[in-house]
Amino acid sequence: MCAVRGLTKTYAAVRGRRGAPGTPEVRATDDVALDIRRGEIFGLLGPNGAGKSTLVRQLTGLMRPDRGSVEILGHDIVAHPERAARILAYLGQESSALDELTVALAAETTGRLRGLDLRRARAERDAVLDELGLAPIAGRPLKKLSGGQRRLACFAAALVGERPLLVLDEPTTGMDPVARRAVWSAVDRRRAEHGTTVLAVDRRRAEHGTTVLLVTHNVIEAETVLDRVAVLDQGRVIACDTPAGLKERVAGEVRVELVWRENAPMQVPEVAALRQRAVEAGRRWTLRLAPEEARAAVATVTGGAAFAALDDFTLATPSLEDVYLALGGAARQGLVRA
Amino acid sequence: MSAVPAGVAARPAPAAEDTGAGRAAELGPRARLWPSLAAVYRAQLSRARVARIPLLFVATFQSVGIMIMMRGVVSGGGEAEYVVSGASVVVVAYVALNLLSQYFGQLRFSGGLDHYATLPVPPAAVVLGAAAAYASFTVPGTMVTAVFGCLLFGLPLGNLWVLLAVVPLAGAALSGLGAACGLLAPRPELATLLGQLGMSAALLLGVLPPDRMPEAVRFARDLLPSTYGVEAYARTFGGSPNWAYVAGDMAVCAGVGVVSLAVATWAYRRAAVR
Numbered sequence: 001m002c003a004v005r006g007l008t009k010t011y012a013a014v015r016g017r018r019g020a021p022g023t024p025e026v027r028a029t030d031d032v033a034l035d036i037r038r039g040e041i042f043g044l045l046g047p048n049g050a051g052k053s054t055l056v057r058q059l060t061g062l063m064r065p066d067r068g069s070v071e072i073l074g075h076d077i078v079a080h081p082e083r084a085a086r087i088l089a090y091l092g093q094e095s096s097a098l099d100e101l102t103v104a105l106a107a108e109t110t111g112r113l114r115g116l117d118l119r120r121a122r123a124e125r126d127a128v129l130d131e132l133g134l135a136p137i138a139g140r141p142l143k144k145l146s147g148g149q150r151r152l153a154c155f156a157a158a159l160v161g162e163r164p165l166l167v168l169d170e171p172t173t174g175m176d177p178v179a180r181r182a183v184w185s186a187v188d189r190r191r192a193e194h195g196t197t198v199l200a201v202d203r204r205r206a207e208h209g210t211t212v213l214l215v216t217h218n219v220i221e222a223e224t225v226l227d228r229v230a231v232l233d234q235g236r237v238i239a240c241d242t243p244a245g246l247k248e249r250v251a252g253e254v255r256v257e258l259v260w261r262e263n264a265p266m267q268v269p270e271v272a273a274l275r276q277r278a279v280e281a282g283r284r285w286t287l288r289l290a291p292e293e294a295r296a297a298v299a300t301v302t303g304g305a306a307f308a309a310l311d312d313f314t315l316a317t318p319s320l321e322d323v324y325l326a327l328g329g330a331a332r333q334g335l336v337r338a
Numbered sequence: 339m340s341a342v343p344a345g346v347a348a349r350p351a352p353a354a355e356d357t358g359a360g361r362a363a364e365l366g367p368r369a370r371l372w373p374s375l376a377a378v379y380r381a382q383l384s385r386a387r388v389a390r391i392p393l394l395f396v397a398t399f400q401s402v403g404i405m406i407m408m409r410g411v412v413s414g415g416g417e418a419e420y421v422v423s424g425a426s427v428v429v430v431a432y433v434a435l436n437l438l439s440q441y442f443g444q445l446r447f448s449g450g451l452d453h454y455a456t457l458p459v460p461p462a463a464v465v466l467g468a469a470a471a472y473a474s475f476t477v478p479g480t481m482v483t484a485v486f487g488c489l490l491f492g493l494p495l496g497n498l499w500v501l502l503a504v505v506p507l508a509g510a511a512l513s514g515l516g517a518a519c520g521l522l523a524p525r526p527e528l529a530t531l532l533g534q535l536g537m538s539a540a541l542l543l544g545v546l547p548p549d550r551m552p553e554a555v556r557f558a559r560d561l562l563p564s565t566y567g568v569e570a571y572a573r574t575f576g577g578s579p580n581w582a583y584v585a586g587d588m589a590v591c592a593g594v595g596v597v598s599l600a601v602a603t604w605a606y607r608r609a610a611v612r
Contacts, residue, residue: 057452060456061455061456061611062452062455062456062610062611063611064611073362073363074362074363075362075363075365081611082458083365084456085455085456085457085458085459086365086366086367086368086458087363087365087366088456089456090452090456092449092452092453092456093449094448094449094450094452094453095450095453096444096445096448096449096450097445097450097451097452097453097454098453100384100385100388101381101384101385101388102384105380105381105384106381108377109377109378109380109381110453110457112369112373112374112377113369113374113377113378113454113457113458113459113463114366114367114369114457114458115366115367115368115369115370115458116367117373118373141388143388161366163366164363
């Protein structure tokens, strides 16, 4: 339903002025190709600065690519960016357009601007606010809400006036578990639903319901909700598969995390050897090891001098974060597990 | 730790199909101009309750203060008419030009325009809805200022109704300029600066009686759209105002309003897709 080919966008270099350092030319998306299928939850996973938002802005018609094509439901979005607004609903990272409205008015106004008449906009507003548990705070302005609640209110606005494609840029940032669950069950219900206005054209296809494109840097969310995920690094898609398929690539490895009390006991030769393979972040070392190596490493650090210096350790099967690192992802930080 | 319900995770992957289906799907409805303009207007008006009241108060307070100061310089008659008329229109300039310029500048640079740009709403609806709301914000302050000024300088109150035409027309001209400044300024601070400068110009050139100004300043005064709002209201204090001139002044406001709102709409379109 969404085909992307050769999408490239370069931000021009900025010259430094009056002591401020300049920035070199950045290729924010580099020859990106994607195929998103109808009815799936497709994810873009990558650390901050990987080019996820730039890619999404090009898919939603907010930014013109330098090169490449975007086709959504048969419409050329590069040539006709204004059509994107009639195919998809977009939840961006900024809420400043809605901040001073009440939750109810934000949802209603967005529905009106999505082409609903007043009666329909109000009916859908009420249904969505009920569904997301926002009815009790419907009369409060967004800027008076917590970050997670505000995000949920913006998500509600995105749902009023249904669209066959939902583009969500980090929708659950700042949300508590209850709000997250509300988001995913709302998404799930829309996927299961039959016959939104657009899809009613073709009953057979209508059975697949809403498609979701999700931007995230949260690996747990990516592993649990996504059907397929494209891993982005420095503007390139370095892998695209189901989460399980991606994890198979590092199936032979175990993640070992060691946290030292103060300094690592480098006088222990085995620990000194481990250091060369560790990614260090302060007192924390992260290692990806073969199972036997992991067993040996755990044996080392749980005995003798090393154990005295050890604060904590964990052993885990690999996550999408390990996949990202194994694929050569450059950023050592920026993906979160929550 | 995962906050995702198990049912969401355990779901068969959808069938692979359709990416090259060839036939374009039907598009969702477009929002029509007037209903979406009304929706934007209503949403913007409601913002006054949350954000704008202190600033509206400042606008009125400033104009009242100016008139009290001018009371020491101007005794009455024709000069007083310009002071009252100018101070009333300054309220419009403060809110429509200065605050709207700031609003659009901030909206653009915070990424808030993305919200509107990803909705099928005509650009004119967003610009006109916001401009109309800001022009409406000025009505109470303008009225309070005019009434206070008339009482202060002993001028008649009978022509107050003229403001009902002056406020929307001067409001259209100034809010169009404000929106265009906010949407075209390369940085938000510049949008604020342009709005402030415009407001200062309206203040200095509108409140002072034109007879005392040097030729160059008078020329600058003629270039400022708010001047025509000031002139229109000031002309109606006399016993038998020349209504043709009043209508002419208002026509200038309306013309500038049409042009500046058209420019602002173009600027919005340009700012929305980068």
